[in-house]
Amino acid sequence: MSKANVKKSNYKDIKIVVTGGAGFIGSNIVDALIKNKYEVHVIDNLSNGKKENINPKAIFHNVDICDLKKIKPIFKGAKYVFHEAALPRVQFSIEHPIEAHDANINGTLNVLLSAKDAGVKRVIYAASSSAYGDQSKLPLIETMSANPKSPYGLQKYVGELYCKLFSQVYGLETVSLRYFNVYGPRNSSEGAYALVIAKFFKLLKEGKPLTITGDGTQTRDYTSVHDIVRANLLAMTSKKVGRGEVLNIGAGRNFSVNQVAKLISGKIVHIAPRLEPHDTLASHALAKKLLGWTPEVKLEEGIEELKSL
Numbered sequence: 001m002s003k004a005n006v007k008k009s010n011y012k013d014i015k016i017v018v019t020g021g022a023g024f025i026g027s028n029i030v031d032a033l034i035k036n037k038y039e040v041h042v043i044d045n046l047s048n049g050k051k052e053n054i055n056p057k058a059i060f061h062n063v064d065i066c067d068l069k070k071i072k073p074i075f076k077g078a079k080y081v082f083h084e085a086a087l088p089r090v091q092f093s094i095e096h097p098i099e100a101h102d103a104n105i106n107g108t109l110n111v112l113l114s115a116k117d118a119g120v121k122r123v124i125y126a127a128s129s130s131a132y133g134d135q136s137k138l139p140l141i142e143t144m145s146a147n148p149k150s151p152y153g154l155q156k157y158v159g160e161l162y163c164k165l166f167s168q169v170y171g172l173e174t175v176s177l178r179y180f181n182v183y184g185p186r187n188s189s190e191g192a193y194a195l196v197i198a199k200f201f202k203l204l205k206e207g208k209p210l211t212i213t214g215d216g217t218q219t220r221d222y223t224s225v226h227d228i229v230r231a232n233l234l235a236m237t238s239k240k241v242g243r244g245e246v247l248n249i250g251a252g253r254n255f256s257v258n259q260v261a262k263l264i265s266g267k268i269v270h271i272a273p274r275l276e277p278h279d280t281l282a283s284h285a286l287a288k289k290l291l292g293w294t295p296e297v298k299l300e301e302g303i304e305e306l307k308s309l
């Protein structure tokens, strides 16, 4: 366990734990919390995350969320928990269902138990639009039945159910934010499971053609990490959530993979299709009602930001 030099006097007297704080979304949440002068503890085993993503003002615990004994003491005195740690790739979960189950379900149970036992006020859970799977209608709204199409989608959905159960049975405040295809700074472009925008930028830099699975007509609701971070901070303080609500956090506009490739520009090549839902599109009416959240970053702007990095 390594500790950064934290000058406590500069901080609000509020401790927050962010699991997965070395990862893409978690590290962006950590930066926003540090900016707002919270005392932030990061739990991450660096399986996907990077040490250099971790804000130097955060206190880093290099621990696996599957190790209940080791994570429990870290939650002592914490008021809020952002649970971002997961093995978050659809394809990985299809090939390695047990490893994914351990991190995504057993790890989530450990985080909830630790939070409850420490008297945490609220857990904000990183849920996923993959819980929807294929639906016959768009936009996707929270009242639709979950229909996951991968172990990952199922595991993230079980996490939501656990959150709600902990609110009902133990009185722990929870809220689940179903993120839709998140992109932005620090989005990993590594490995076979990288998400499309980060992967396209990597290929572009390497002078290679952009690889599109299938015919590229499949659409996704791409959501900027800046909007995701804002939703998380609102979910921490909103008085209208805390009883296991599930809220879509998606931009509410969908683009085909072909359109994304065109925005990024570069040559394209089509490869074999994957087993995946054809379309996603979020209704964010509930997030607007309960959090006062609406998306602010348009995909065109988000892609320009990435081009400038």
Ligand SMILES: NC(=O)c1ccc[n+]([C@@H]2O[C@H](COP(=O)([O-])OP(=O)(O)OC[C@H]3O[C@@H](n4cnc5c(N)ncnc54)[C@H](O)[C@@H]3O)[C@@H](O)[C@H]2O)c1
Binding pocket: 019, 020, 021, 022, 023, 024, 025, 026, 043, 044, 045, 046, 047, 048, 049, 050, 063, 064, 065, 066, 083, 084, 085, 086, 087, 088, 103, 107, 126, 127, 128, 129, 156, 178, 179, 180, 181, 182, 183, 188, 195
């Ligand atoms: N990126 C997206 O588009 C998206 C969409 C929907 C939901 N989500 C969810 O958001 C969260 C963050 O995703 P991300 O894209 O930042 O992924 P990421 O892989 O960049 O971050 C996840 C972090 O969790 C850590 N981690 C994994 N297993 C762990 C374990 N057992 N113990 C401790 N740390 C562990 C990793 O090292 C990594 O730093 C995940 O829960 C994911 O399911 C992401």
